[in-house]
Amino acid sequence: MIEVEIDKASGFCFGVVNAIQSAERELLSPDALYCLGDIVHNNLEVERLKVLGLHTIKYDEFTRLRNKKVLLRAHGEPPLTYRLAKANGITIIDATCPVVLRLQQEIHKRFLEMKTKRDNAQLVIYGKQGHAEVNGLVGQTEGQAIVIEGPEDLDRLDFNRNIILFSQTTKSVDGFLHIVDAIKQRITEGVRFEFSDTICRQVANRLPGIKLFASRHDIIYFVAGEKSSNGKVLFEECLKANPNSIFISHAGEIEHPLPSTIKHVGVCGATSTPKWLMERVAMRIRDINASEPDNSPDKTTRTSFSALSAAIFKQATADYHKTDNVDAPIHNPYTFKTIEYYLYLKNYIDAIQWHLEDIIRNPAINPNDALTIKRRIDKSNQERTDLVELIDAYFLNLYKNATPQPNADINTESPAWAVDRLSILILKIYHMNCETTRNDATPEHQTNCQHRLAILNEQKADLSTALDTLLNDIAAGKKYMKVYKQMKMYNDPELNPILYTTK
Numbered sequence: 001m002i003e004v005e006i007d008k009a010s011g012f013c014f015g016v017v018n019a020i021q022s023a024e025r026e027l028l029s030p031d032a033l034y035c036l037g038d039i040v041h042n043n044l045e046v047e048r049l050k051v052l053g054l055h056t057i058k059y060d061e062f063t064r065l066r067n068k069k070v071l072l073r074a075h076g077e078p079p080l081t082y083r084l085a086k087a088n089g090i091t092i093i094d095a096t097c098p099v100v101l102r103l104q105q106e107i108h109k110r111f112l113e114m115k116t117k118r119d120n121a122q123l124v125i126y127g128k129q130g131h132a133e134v135n136g137l138v139g140q141t142e143g144q145a146i147v148i149e150g151p152e153d154l155d156r157l158d159f160n161r162n163i164i165l166f167s168q169t170t171k172s173v174d175g176f177l178h179i180v181d182a183i184k185q186r187i188t189e190g191v192r193f194e195f196s197d198t199i200c201r202q203v204a205n206r207l208p209g210i211k212l213f214a215s216r217h218d219i220i221y222f223v224a225g226e227k228s229s230n231g232k233v234l235f236e237e238c239l240k241a242n243p244n245s246i247f248i249s250h251a252g253e254i255e256h257p258l259p260s261t262i263k264h265v266g267v268c269g270a271t272s273t274p275k276w277l278m279e280r281v282a283m284r285i286r287d288i289n290a291s292e293p294d295n296s297p298d299k300t301t302r303t304s305f306s307a308l309s310a311a312i313f314k315q316a317t318a319d320y321h322k323t324d325n326v327d328a329p330i331h332n333p334y335t336f337k338t339i340e341y342y343l344y345l346k347n348y349i350d351a352i353q354w355h356l357e358d359i360i361r362n363p364a365i366n367p368n369d370a371l372t373i374k375r376r377i378d379k380s381n382q383e384r385t386d387l388v389e390l391i392d393a394y395f396l397n398l399y400k401n402a403t404p405q406p407n408a409d410i411n412t413e414s415p416a417w418a419v420d421r422l423s424i425l426i427l428k429i430y431h432m433n434c435e436t437t438r439n440d441a442t443p444e445h446q447t448n449c450q451h452r453l454a455i456l457n458e459q460k461a462d463l464s465t466a467l468d469t470l471l472n473d474i475a476a477g478k479k480y481m482k483v484y485k486q487m488k489m490y491n492d493p494e495l496n497p498i499l500y501t502t503k
């Protein structure tokens with residue numbers, strides 16, 4: 001049987017994690033959020049965030065925008081972008097990576113020094129022409145920096161004038177050193193040549209590790225967006241270590257089983273590749289190559305989605321009731337951002353809210369406490385809706401390659417809303433079960449609750465079948481799904497008349 005290993009060191013770098021977390025945080029507010037350019041060079045992650053409400057815009061749309069909130073991604077922006085934002089009432093959410101920011105500041109400082117000292121040196125950036133980060137760097141020099149992509153561009157430099165060389169953060173160290181050598185060989189004696197290796201170690205430090213990883217497997221699937229610069233660099237390293245390396249952007253590109261001689265498969269990716277995407281690819285490899293029952297712990301491929309959800313919901317409900325305390329911290333046992341993680345969190349939040357709803361109904365409650373709890377319930381409702389949208393984003397990605405048949409129709413609810421109902425049902429079943437054995441209750445009450453418990457269990461079986469059927473139909477193109485960002489009106493200061501008339 002084939003063994004599939006995901007490279008633990010692959011995946012988002014801290015700059016990208018920070019940008020995505022900023023977006024997710026801002027998306028919790030009802031205000032529209034725009035992102036100038038793709039937040040990360042990975043279409044699937046961009047799609048996931050789009051479902052949550054992130055509008056990706058191009059530069060010309062940005063110039064027409066007024067009084068909105070715009071996120072600047074990790075690549076950074078030139079000063080002109082900030083000036084335009086100020087003039088047009090744009091609120092900037094600045095997620096520029098600190099490594100890029102430091103490089104921008106260093107280039108700007110050197111440029112100002114050159115101007116002050118009337119030094120006619122050439123400020124050169126080794127990078128990709130037109131890349132967002134490079135545009136941001138060139139912007140620090142009033143557009144005067146010269147961008148070189150490789151040795152073939154060196155003829156554009158004047159070797160009789162001083163040269164100050166920087167690098168885009170995601171270029172390869174080997175490539176940079178090659179340029180440095182080539183300049184040293186051509187520069188006129190006595191002319192100054194300064195160079196700074198400004199390559200980000202989040203990329204450079206991954207090279208030895210990824211080479212080793214690639215060499216340990218029979219075949220490598222390298223997962224990255226086609227526009228990812230560091231994806232190209234890292235993939236080249238994989239290829240050097242293992243010629244059996246394949247570049248893919250999504251799991252659907254794997255169409256055929258591997259030859260039986262292949263036993264060890266590696267999955268790795270760029271700093272812009274989400275972990276969930278590598279997990280999806282690993283799942284696809286296991287599925288397409290499964291010729292015998294797979295005992296892998298990856299239950300999502302073997303168990304129906306409703307059964308997986310119900311098992312995790314029961315676990316979360318049981319965990320909550322270990323303390324039965326609405327303020328106890330949540331210890332989610334699943335890997336961050338996996339579907340299992342979201343399912344666990346969903347049910348745990350539902351359990352907290354269930355008990356808040358109980359507490360607020362205490363006739364003796366202090367009105368101030370009741371108000372505090374009411375506000376907490378409102379917030380919790382928003383979080384629950386956000387989680388449903390995240391789960392729908394998972395389904396959208398899962399079925400993105402499913403082509404709807406001409407007669408495909410839409411369901412009354414998206415799959416994640418059915419999952420939401422299943423989570424509540426599991427909580428109801430838990431509490432109804434407690435009622436059937438309550439010591440201080442009458443036998444009539446217990447019998448009545450047993451009857452209700454049977455109905456709830458029947459409802460759970462029906463809902464589970466309906467959910468799995470819906471998912472199968474979407475996969476087969478018999479149904480299609482759409483996701484609408486929920487517009488809660490009561491907590492929106494623009495839509496709740498009490499809030500907007502008292503502003």
Ligand code: SF4
Pocket residue numbers: 013014015016074075097098099100169170200201202203271
């Ligand atoms: S690769 Fe480095 S510089 Fe680029 S976003 Fe990631 S951490 Fe920042």
